[in-house]
Structures are given as structure tokens and as C-alpha cells.
Amino acid sequence: MNRRNVWLVFKKDWLEIKRNPQVLLPIVIVPIIFAVVLPAIVVLISSTPAAAGSSQNSVEGFLPLIANLPQDIQAMLAQMEPNQVMVYIMAVYFFAPFFLIIPIMASSVMGSDSFAGEKERKTIEALLATPLTDGELLLGKSLVSFIPAMAVTFVSFFVYGAIIDVATYSMFNGMLLIPNAVWLILIFGVTPALALCSIGLTVIISARVKGFKEAQQISVVLLLPILGLLFAQVSGLLILGPVVLAALIGLLVLVDIAIFYLGMKVFQREEILSRQS
Amino acid sequence: MYSVVTEGLTKKFNSFTAVNHLSLEIGEGEVFGLLGPNGAGKTTTLRMLACLIAPTEGSAAVAGYDIQSDPLKVRQSVGILTENPSLYERLTALENMDFFAQAYGLLDPQERSRRIRALLEFFNLWDRRNDKVATFSKGMKQKLAIVRATVHKPPILFLDEPTAGLDPESAKEIRDLMAALSQQEKSTILLCTHHLEDAEKLCRRVMIMNRGTCIIVGSPDELREKISGQPVIQIGLKQVNAKVLAAVKANPQAKEVTVNPQEVALMVTVDDARSATPELVEEVVQAKGQVLSVNVLRPSLEEAYLKLIKEENKQ
Ligand SMILES: Nc1ncnc2c1ncn2[C@@H]1O[C@H](COP(=O)(O)OP(=O)(O)OP(=O)(O)O)[C@@H](O)[C@H]1O
Ligand SMILES: [Mg+2]
Numbered sequence: 001m002n003r004r005n006v007w008l009v010f011k012k013d014w015l016e017i018k019r020n021p022q023v024l025l026p027i028v029i030v031p032i033i034f035a036v037v038l039p040a041i042v043v044l045i046s047s048t049p050a051a052a053g054s055s056q057n058s059v060e061g062f063l064p065l066i067a068n069l070p071q072d073i074q075a076m077l078a079q080m081e082p083n084q085v086m087v088y089i090m091a092v093y094f095f096a097p098f099f100l101i102i103p104i105m106a107s108s109v110m111g112s113d114s115f116a117g118e119k120e121r122k123t124i125e126a127l128l129a130t131p132l133t134d135g136e137l138l139l140g141k142s143l144v145s146f147i148p149a150m151a152v153t154f155v156s157f158f159v160y161g162a163i164i165d166v167a168t169y170s171m172f173n174g175m176l177l178i179p180n181a182v183w184l185i186l187i188f189g190v191t192p193a194l195a196l197c198s199i200g201l202t203v204i205i206s207a208r209v210k211g212f213k214e215a216q217q218i219s220v221v222l223l224l225p226i227l228g229l230l231f232a233q234v235s236g237l238l239i240l241g242p243v244v245l246a247a248l249i250g251l252l253v254l255v256d257i258a259i260f261y262l263g264m265k266v267f268q269r270e271e272i273l274s275r276q277s
Numbered sequence: 278m279y280s281v282v283t284e285g286l287t288k289k290f291n292s293f294t295a296v297n298h299l300s301l302e303i304g305e306g307e308v309f310g311l312l313g314p315n316g317a318g319k320t321t322t323l324r325m326l327a328c329l330i331a332p333t334e335g336s337a338a339v340a341g342y343d344i345q346s347d348p349l350k351v352r353q354s355v356g357i358l359t360e361n362p363s364l365y366e367r368l369t370a371l372e373n374m375d376f377f378a379q380a381y382g383l384l385d386p387q388e389r390s391r392r393i394r395a396l397l398e399f400f401n402l403w404d405r406r407n408d409k410v411a412t413f414s415k416g417m418k419q420k421l422a423i424v425r426a427t428v429h430k431p432p433i434l435f436l437d438e439p440t441a442g443l444d445p446e447s448a449k450e451i452r453d454l455m456a457a458l459s460q461q462e463k464s465t466i467l468l469c470t471h472h473l474e475d476a477e478k479l480c481r482r483v484m485i486m487n488r489g490t491c492i493i494v495g496s497p498d499e500l501r502e503k504i505s506g507q508p509v510i511q512i513g514l515k516q517v518n519a520k521v522l523a524a525v526k527a528n529p530q531a532k533e534v535t536v537n538p539q540e541v542a543l544m545v546t547v548d549d550a551r552s553a554t555p556e557l558v559e560e561v562v563q564a565k566g567q568v569l570s571v572n573v574l575r576p577s578l579e580e581a582y583l584k585l586i587k588e589e590n591k592q
Contacts, residue, residue, distance in 0.1 A: 005380070012365070012376045019367040126363035126425065129327050130380035131352040270331035273324065274290065 001135045009132065009140025010147075013114050017144065023113045027106040027152055034102060035156035038095045039163035046087045046171050062089045064236030069093075084171060091164045091177050096186055096240050097230040101223060102156055103195035107149035108219035111202035114141045116215035119206065119272070128269040138267050142199050149195045157187045185245045193252035198222050200259030207266040207275065278341070280305050280433050280465035281326060285335035288321050288489075295321040297489035298335065303482075306463040308455060310476035310483035314586055318489040319469040320360050323435045326467070327357045340433055353382065356431035358439055362418040366411035370402060370421055373410060374428060381429035396424040400450070415442045423451065427458070434458065434466045440475060448475075455479055473579040485582060487589050497578045504581040507532065508550040512543045512561060513570035521566035528553075528560055541569075 017023050059066075059082050066077060066089065077085050118124045127137070161178035168177055198219060206215045232238040281303040288296040296318040303309040311319045324330045326339055328348035337344045340354035364373050374393045383389040397403040400420040410418060419442050426434060439455070440448040452475060458464040459479075470476055476483050477497045484494045493500060514521065517536050525543055526534050530553040533546040543561075547553035550573045561568055576584075 004384075008376065008379050012368070012372075015372065016365060016367050121366065122361045123363050123365055125324075125329060125359045125361065126357075126377070126422075127380075128329050129352060129355070129357045129359070130377065131349055131382065132380050133349065269329065274330045 001133065001139065005132050005136040006140040006143070009137055010144050013141055013144040014148075017110055017113060017148070020113065023109055026109050027148065030105055031102050031152045031156035034095075034098050035159035036163065038098060039091070039160055039167060042087055042091050042164060043167040045083060045090070046168055048083065059086050059089075062086075062094070062234070065089065065093060065234055065239065066236075068236040068239050070239075070241065087168055087171065088177065091168065092180065092182070093233060093240065094230075095160075096183065097226055097233065099153065099157060099160070099186065100191060100194055100226045100229070103149045103153045103191040104198045104219070104222045104226065106152050107145045107195040107198045108202050108216055108222070110148060111142075111145040111199045112206060112212040112215035112219065114144055115203055115206035115212075116209055117212035120211040125273060128272065134264075134267060134269055137269075138203070138264065142196075142203070145199045145202070146192075146195055149198075150192060153187065153191045153195075157183070181242050182240055182245065185242055185249075186240065189249045190245055190252065193249050193256060194222075196256045197252055197259060200256060200263045203263040204259065204266050207272065278305055279303060279338075280307070281309075281337070281339050281467060283322075283326070283335065283337040286322065286325060286332050286337050287334035288318070288325055288330065289333040294489050296325070296332075299486070299489070299491055301484060301491065301494065303465055303467060305465055306459055307482065308459045308466045308468060308480045310480035311467060311469045311486065312471075312473065312476060312483055312582060313486040313492075316488075317486045319486065320437055321489075322486075323357070323437055323467065323469060326351075327355055327435055328352055354431055355433050355435060356381075356426035356429065357435040358422050358426040358437055360437045362422040364410045364418055364421060364425070367409060369407050369409055370397065370413070371406040373421065374424060377425045378428045381431075383429055392428060392430075393424070396428060399454070400424060400447075416444060416447055419443060420447065420451075423454075427454075430462070432464060434464055436466060437469045438471065439468070440470070440472055448472075452479060473577070473582055477578045483578075485585060487586060492585060492589060501576055501578055501581045504576075504585050507546050507548060509574040510545045510547060510550060510554055510557060511537075511570075511572040511574055512545065512557065512566075512568060513572075514541060514543065514561070515567040515569060517541065517543065518566070521561055521564045524560045524564040524566075525557060528557055530556060544574075 066074065069077070077088065080088065118127065164178050165176050201222065202215060202219055205218045209215050209218070229238070233240060238244060279302045281301070284300050286296060286299045287294065299322060311322065313319055321330070325332045326337055326344065328344050328351050331345070339351045342350040342354070344351050368376070371393065374397070375389065378389045378393060383392065394403060397406055400423070402417060402420060402424070405413070405417070410421065413421065423439060426436065439451050443451065455466055455468070456479060459466055468476070468480065480497065482494060482496050483500065485492045485500070493503065495503065522534070522536065522543070525531055525545060530547050531545045532548065535544045537544055545557060554571065554573065558568060558571060
């Protein structure tokens with residue numbers, strides 16, 4: 001494998017993606033929603049007077065979650081006002097799984113365009129005729145999905161964290177809610193593993209379908225486990241703590257290896273055009 | 278040494294056989310034409326030779342490298358014009374060419390841009406180099422795709438219908454380019470085409486294939502003679518009358534005699550034009566026919582082709 005060739009494929013695909021609003025819009029808009037709208041909800045809650053009692057009611061919805069938190073955090077929450085608890089739970093726990101959606105969405109949109117899209121636009125034939133190897137093509141195209149997906153994930157995390165911290169600074173007397181260990185593991189450990197998983201899956205799906213729209217739609221199945229995670233946490237079934245996240249990373253790495261092994265089998269140039277229907 | 282050799286090359290798509298035990302040899306510097314009706318398997322053959330799809334059976338060597346064990350070397354030695362222009366529409370002409378030139382290993386930036394510029398200028402595309410390919414006309418895309426195929430000076434070129442969609446002037450430019458590449462650079466060219474005239478002008482040998490198999494191979498001249506055999510003598514007259522017609526019909530060398538629709542010429546099918554022509558003219562003159570012209574008509578490659586395919590499809 002030649003690194004210059006991987007870079008060449010990466011640059012070419014990036015140039016194409018950059019000029020394609022169909023790809024660019026979702027990977028810019030969704031992170032903006034998560035990084036700005038979610039903290040806005042927190043800001044709204046933190047600015048409503050504590051006496052209203054409404055926060056008390058909303059906190060009840062999170063009781064199963066709170067009951068399953070680690071002892072020290074439960075002790076800390078017991079000292080807090082209801083709307084402080086509300087803000088803490090939302091900002092630190094409830095919104096966390098949303099940030100797993102960003103890498104999945106971004107990498108599957110870009111991956112679908114790069115793999116299935118190139119097939120759909122019939123540019124794949126000339127590309128496969130070049131002396132670039134299967135590995136160089138696969139890696140270059142995977143990176144063009146992975147790097148921007150990670151970039152938007154990290155940027156939206158920083159924006160989210162900054163807005164949360166600024167908005168809640170005085171409410172928590174100078175305690176910064178974000179980052180904490182859970183978020184750091186989540187953003188820098190789980191999301192890359194998840195993005196790779198989504199890219200691998202997109203490669204496999206792209207080999208089977210005609211166009212990038214279909215490839216993208218099928219990739220949505222990856223969002224189901226994330227929604228599962230969200231509900232599991234609210235119902236107190238599973239709390240995203242460091243141990244759970246570490247286990248999740250381990251699991252994802254295994255899945256990644258399996259998926260990429262399969263992806264490499266599927267991404268063989270002599271098969272891509274033969275199977276084209 | 279042969280540039281392309283195939284032996285029993287076969288491609289099946291599920292149970293459908295697109296190319297069936299094809300064997301051919303193309304010499305270095307030769308322009309070889311692949312003809313045949315739609316769906317004959319021309320593109321599939323080209324794709325196998327360019328290592329784009331794997332053959333189901335058989336083997337082939339391109340530039341001396343086996344297509345199955347040495348595909349990378351094959352791809353390095355080959356420039357291919359695919360059926361679709363296969364260009365990135367969101368990139369400019371220059372960005373497209375720059376990408377492919379690098380992919381084919383043209384690493385020196387100066388040499389690369391010189392080469393790209395020369396080719397774009399040859400096809401009058403240099404002024405449009407910074408426009409997105411999406412804004413190009415069909416023929417301009419086709420030309421750009423030919424630039425891509427030749428940018429790395431490949432010793433072997435596979436061209437799938439290079440003149441499709443081009444205006445007559447551009448088509449001639451491409452024919453001239455192919456002739457120059459073959460004669461000056463000793464490039465081997467495998468040309469798929471439906472333009473039998475192109476094939477006749479350019480190709481040293483052609484193969485006609487149908488339903489995945491080779492029907493016949495040979496030089497255009499050989500094929501014409503083999504397929505359509507008998508020449509036709511056209512005798513132009515001031516006026517055709519019954520006496521002249523009877524006299525010609527009476528000659529034993531005349532196999533078939535027809536009068537052309539304008540009734541100013543006799544079309545006489547014979548076995549051997551050399552011996553029949555003087556005899557027939559003499560008969561006509563003796564019958565008081567006024568001869569304006571005498572031509573020996575040999576069928577074009579196109580007529581030979583059409584006849585052959587018609588016979589094939591009857592079977
Ligand atoms: N990927 C594929 N899957 C299934 N069948 C295919 C595939 N590619 C080609 N075929 C079939 O193989 C046969 C030969 O196709 P091919 O494209 O080689 O014909 P061709 O000679 O190039 O025709 P044309 O002159 O129309 O370009 C056709 O019947 C076609 O339907
Ligand atoms: Mg074809």
C-alpha cells in the first residue's frame with residue numbers, strides 16, 4: 001500500500017464531497033442542532049425559577065436513571081435543587097447518546113456517497129481501471145468518511161460543552177459539568193469505533209445496492225441501538241458510566257474488525273462491476 | 278511478441294454467457310477492431326482484458342502480464358476508454374485529469390501538467406480546463422475521457438466506441454490520433470466500434486463477434502472477400518433496352534443480372550471480374566448498347582458485416 005495513493009483518493013473524494021450540498025448539508029445541520037439546540041434546552045431549564053415546581057415533576061421522569069447512578073453522584077445530586085438536578089442529568093447523561101448519532105450519520109452519508117455514489121454515477125469503472133490497489137481505494141475512501149465525521153463530532157462536542165459550561169457556570173457555583181470522564185471516553189473512544197463500524201457497514205451495503213440513497217437509508221439501522229441506549233438509560237437499565245463505555249468500545253472494536261474483514265472481501269474490483277445491476 | 282493474447286476467455290453472468298471461449302492475438306503496434314451487434318460481448322471482453330471483471334474461464338495476457346496473476350502490471354500498461362465517459366462531474370477537467378494522471382503514476386508535476394496541457398490543447402479543451410465536467414457536452418466528455426486514456430502514454434489502448442457521439446471533424450481527429458499512436462508510438466490499440474468505416478480505415482485486422490463468440494477474424498479486405506465473395510460489375514448505359522439485357526443474360530459468366538432503378542445501369546454478379554468484364558462489355562456493344570461507364574463493385578466492410586450477421590441470426 002502506497003500512502004501517496006491513499007492520499008490521492010482521499011483528496012479526490014473530499015473535493016467531490018465538498019461540492020455536493022446533498023452530502024454537506026446533513027453533516028453540518030445535524031451537528032449544529034445537537035450542539036446548539038440541546039444546550040439551549042438546558043439553558044431554558046436553568047433559567048426558569050426553581051420554585052415553579054415544574055422541575056420537580058420533570059425530575060420524576062428521571063428517577064429510575066438517578067437510582068442507578070453511582071453512589072457518589074447520587075449523594076451529590078441529593079444536595080442539589082430540583083432544577084439543578086434536572087440540568088445535571090440532562091447535560092451529563094441524557095444528551096450523551098445523541099452525540100453517538102453524529103458520527104454514525106456523518107460517516108454513513110459520506111461513505112454512501114463515496115462508495116455507492118461513485119457506482120451510481122458510473123465513475124467507478126475508470127477508477128477501478130487505474131493501477132490503484134483495492135486496499136488504497138478502500139482506505140482512501142474510508143478515511144474520507146472517517147476524518148470529516150470525527151471532525152464534526154469533536155467540534156460539536158466542544159461547542160456543546162462550551163455552551164453548557166457557560167450557561168450553568170453560576171448555577172453550579174463554578175463547577176464545570178463538561179468535560180467529565182464519561183464524556184471524554186464517549187467522544188474520543190466510542191465515537192471513532194462507532195464511525196468505523198458505520199463505514200464498514202456502508203462499504204458492504206454499497207456493494208449490494210444501486211444508489212447512495214439506498215445505502216444511506218439502510219445505514220439508518222445503526223441508529224436503532226443508539227435509541228435503545230437512550231431508553232435503557234432513561235429507564236435506569238443501563239447507565240453510561242466509564243465501565244459500560246469501556247465495554248462498549250471493546251464490543252465495537254470486535255464488530256469493527258469483523259465488518260472490515262467482510263468489507264475487504266466485498267470490496268474487490270473484479271466483483272464490483274460484475275455484480276452491478 | 279503479442280501485446281494481447283487470450284485463450285478460451287469466457288465470462289458468465291450467472292447462467293448467461295456473455296463471452297464464450299474467445300481466443301485472439303494482437304501484435305505489438307497493431308490496431309485491432311472488435312465488431313459485433315449490441316450485446317455481442319465486446320465491452321465485456323474489454324473489461325476482462327483491463328482487469329475490471331474476472332473471467333469465469335480461460336486466460337489472457339496483456340503486455341506480457343497475466344490478467345489474473347498480475348492485474349496491477351496490466352492496469353499500468355493499459356489506457357482504457359470505457360463505455361461511459363466515467364468522469365467526475367463535480368470536478369473540473371483539469372482536476373479530473375490531474376487525479377487520473379497521478380493514479381497512473383505520473384508523479385512529476387511539471388511533466389504531468391505539460392502532458393495534460395498538450396492533450397487538452399489537441400482536443401481544443403484547454404480553454405475549458407477550469408470548468409466543471411458537468412457543464413461539458415457529450416462529445417467534450419468523450420474527448421476528455423480519451424485524454425484520460427492516453428495521458429500516461431500507455432503501450433496498449435482499449436477504446437470502447439471512441440467516436441460515438443462525436444461530430445465528423447472530431448471523429449476524424451480521433452482517427453488521426455489513433456493512426457499516429459499506432460504508427461509513431463507503436464501503441465497497440467484494441468478498438469470496439471460500430472463505425473465500420475473507422476474499422477476499415479484504421480484496423481489491420483478485425484474480429485466480428487456475435488453472442489459472445491468469434492465469427493471471423495481477418496483483415497478488412499479478407500473479410501469482404503470471404504463473406505460476400507462475388508463482385509458485381511456495374512455497366513452504365515445511356516439507355517437500357519431489352520436487346521442489351523437479353524444479350525448480357527445470355528452470357529454464361531453472368532450469374533445474376535438486375536437493372537438499377539433509374540434504368541441506366543446493369544448490375545451483373547459474376548464469379549471473376551477480370552475475365553467477365555471485357556466479355557460483357559463486348560456483348561453490350563454488339564447489342565448496340567451505348568456504354569457510359571464500367572465499374573467493378575466490391576462490397577464494403579459494412580455490407581459484408583450486415584450479410585454475415587444476417588446469416589448468423591438465421592441459424
Ligand atoms: N454486469 C452484467 N451483469 C449481467 N449481464 C451483463 C453484465 N454486463 C454485460 N452483460 C450482458 O452481457 C452481454 C454482452 O454485453 P456487452 O456490454 O459486452 O455487449 P457489447 O458488445 O459491448 O454491446 P454494445 O455494442 O451494445 O456496447 C449482454 O447481453 C449484456 O446484457
Ligand atoms: Mg459495448
